[in-house]
Amino acid sequence: MSETQTQLPTDTWIHASWDEYLQAIANLLDDKAKSYYYKGHRRLEMPPVSFDHGQDHVLIIFAVTLFATLQGISATGLDRTTFRKIGVQDCQPDIAYYLRERAQSIPAGTGIVNLNCYPTPDLVIEIAKSFLFDNLGTKRCLYEELGVAEYWVVDVQNTQIIAYAVADQGSKRIQESQVLPKLAIATLEEALRRSREINQSEVGVWLLSQFQQKQADKTV
Secondary structure (H helix, E strand, O other), X not given: OOHHHHOOOOOOEEXXXXXXXXXXXXXXXXXXXXXXXXXXXXXXXXXXXXXXXXXXXXXXXXXXXXXXXXXOOOEEEEEOOOEEEOOOEEEOOOEEEEEHHHOOOOOOOOOXXXXXXXXXXXXXXXXXXXXXXXXXXXXXXXXXXXXXXXXXXXXXXXXXXXXXXXXXXXXXXXXXXXXXXXXXXXXXXXXXXXXXXXXXXXXXXXXXXXXXXHHHHHXX
């Protein structure tokens, strides 16, 4: 085991060139670790191990996919995929979605998604058990500059979702998704709260009833 491998600092932004960043991620012992590069700084994150983080991660993917399916919105969800602008930016959000005409914009067999060739995701989601303010601050700026349409941060400890609509390299808080119209952030937050008391299948039944009502409202 090399000295570089054992002493890589994690969970903080470190000044680094692009080449130094690539060397750092090549030396990561755990290939499940996440990595970011923004404005000449790198950040390495060890994979979360908490039950609540993993539970919320799965529930949000289920909820978004279910809603899109019931509303007839084409959707492709991605779990911890690398999105890269070579030499400039790199990120591995917990969850990302391509929607509607973009749902099939990334061909099968793609490894790292080169954002110089492919579009940015419509929706990016970070699940924050720790480092909440980093997700609300530096990472939000990163995703604003990448040009995602919407960015959510799931605050695991407080079962809260801080959602932003992104435009013109800036963002504003929203209470209803703009990329998934009629999806109320409050509904997802209630699902997170319920998941602390009942199992995910039961939460899924509740979500289905809520979303079916939205579907009924759509047809009226």
